[in-house]
Amino acid sequence: xxxxxxxxxxxxxxxxxxxxxxxxxxxxxxxxxxxxxxxxxxxxxxxxxxxxxxxxxxxxxxxxxxxxxxxxxxxxxxxxxxxxxxxxxxxxxxxxxxxxxxxxxxxxxxxx
Amino acid sequence: xxxxxxxxxxxxxxxxxxxxxxxxxxxxxxxxxxxxxxxxxxxxxxxxxxxxxxxxxxxxxxxxxxxxxxxxxxxxxxxxxxxxxxxxxxxxxxxxxxxxxxxxxxxxxxxxxxxxx
Numbered sequence: 001x002x003x004x005x006x007x008x009x010x011x012x013x014x015x016x017x018x019x020x021x022x023x024x025x026x027x028x029x030x031x032x033x034x035x036x037x038x039x040x041x042x043x044x045x046x047x048x049x050x051x052x053x054x055x056x057x058x059x060x061x062x063x064x065x066x067x068x069x070x071x072x073x074x075x076x077x078x079x080x081x082x083x084x085x086x087x088x089x090x091x092x093x094x095x096x097x098x099x100x101x102x103x104x105x106x107x108x109x110x111x112x
Numbered sequence: 113x114x115x116x117x118x119x120x121x122x123x124x125x126x127x128x129x130x131x132x133x134x135x136x137x138x139x140x141x142x143x144x145x146x147x148x149x150x151x152x153x154x155x156x157x158x159x160x161x162x163x164x165x166x167x168x169x170x171x172x173x174x175x176x177x178x179x180x181x182x183x184x185x186x187x188x189x190x191x192x193x194x195x196x197x198x199x200x201x202x203x204x205x206x207x208x209x210x211x212x213x214x215x216x217x218x219x220x221x222x223x224x225x226x227x228x229x
Contacts, residue, residue: 031214035214037214037215039214039215039216041157041216043157048207048219048220048221048222049157049207049216049219050219051215051216051217054212054214054215054217055214055215060217090156092156092157094157094215094216096211096214096215096216097214099159099162099171100159100173100174101147101149101159101162102159103156103157103158103159104156105156106156106157
């Protein structure tokens with residue numbers, strides 16, 4: 001199985017400050033269609049997960065442009081340029097290249 | 113409105129069975145692969161199973177293979193998860209999710225399954 005390793009597992013950020021979460025895959029996630037099958041999801045307290053970034057760097061519809069995704073090989077990064085109070089929750093990375101789809105452990109973001 | 117609504121969760125004893133449903137609306141259900149993902153209390157997300165558009169191909173996590181069966185009824189726009197021989201470790205919120213092609217573009221609200229004596 002492909003293992004996804006996230007870091008940090010928690011972080012506390014002052015509103016208006018940037019935040020960054022990393023995720024490393026044990027295998028290349030490049031699909032034959034040319035896209036990397038790697039996504040970021042946010043699970044806000046008491047809610048279902050919601051898609052933030054798909055195919056490594058594409059923002060989902062309605063996601064603020066302060067969220068961005070990037071990658072270098074098997075290392076992926078989610079950046080929030082200016083954290084807002086509504087960004088609290090647990091962030092998960094996920095690979096969708098092959099089954100079993102696998103998630104990172106989750107990164108809990110709190111506001112200072 | 114485009115949405116997925118799960119139902120069928122509840123409290124069961126170890127060894128018993130339960131069938132979850134996921135009703136889709138607002139889009140062409142038969143055009144998408146569908147998945148089940150679960151989340152144990154206080155834990156992370158774990159993929160459970162997936163099914164292709166016409167229901168002819170299914171895949172399972174090792175932890176549920178042989179006990180769970182995923183199926184769909186495209187005429188009823190509904191996804192199912194038949195869960196047999198339930199164990200305490202199957203206790204979780206079960207989400208259905210729509211696979212757009214490398215990502216889950218839509219999630220349901222989840223349904224809680226508790227396995228306890």
